[in-house]
Amino acid sequence: MQPLLQEGQSLLVFTEYRATQDYLRKTIEDSMPGVVCRTINGSLGLEEKTDAVQAFNTGQARVMISTEAGGEGLNLQESCHVMVNYDLPWNPSRLVQRIGRLYRYGQTRRVQVLNLQSDDGFDSAALNLMLDRVTTIAHEMAAVAADSRDALASTLHSQHESTLHLRNNAGLNRENGTAGP
Structure with a gap:
């Protein structure tokens, strides 16, 4: 930051x-x-x-x-x-x-x-499901112009990959919606 x-x-x-x-x-x-x-x-x-x-x-x-x-x-x-x-x-x-x-x-x-997310099985599964749904929503919203749809899908895909990379490299400690070290 x-x-x-x-x-x-x-x-x-x-x-x-x-x-x-x-x-x-x-x-x-x-x-x-x-x-x-x-x-x-x-x-x-x-x-x-x-x-x-x-x-x-x-x-x-x-x-x-x-x-x-x-x-x-x-x-x-x-x-x-x-x-x-x-x-x-x-x-x-x-x-x-x-x-x-x-x-x-x-x-x-x-x-x-x-x-940002915790590196555990549940968070990973929930994030993957949600990102799949967001990708579907983006495809449906951008259906009027194929070039917009493809660009948005590409952006979402690269953001998804970045999220997975961050998750694997970050030691995040958040439990039950609270913050702290």
Whole structure:
């Protein structure tokens, strides 16, 4: 994450849990002084969400950490093209909605998505099933133009391979939706 932020780029992080969101914000701000994080979750009012989005899109905040409250209807592509799913939703449509915050009209860079997961049999099986479903959804959504469908399928396939590579090389320790070392 540090090289990305040192290059002046922004990062969007999604998590399912507010406790994890709080942990990530504190960890990032403590380990990288000067990096401003903003959060979006269901406890925020519309004005607070709008302020957080504006701060992120204008570069005042370099990291946005969101729960599902930021998964739909927000335009976050103005200053960001990299997203991390710290934990994955069970519904593949929600994953597509998350990606849609960056993969929108006006995005000028290739969107990169990293999915973090524990290296155990259940997480691997669940992720593979979900990514298969996302690929099916992408094919069905892009059916109007074959070149778009093939490009999206290629992107999803390469992201899937990157996820598997990260999973095999990362020592992640997350249990029951909580965060910590």
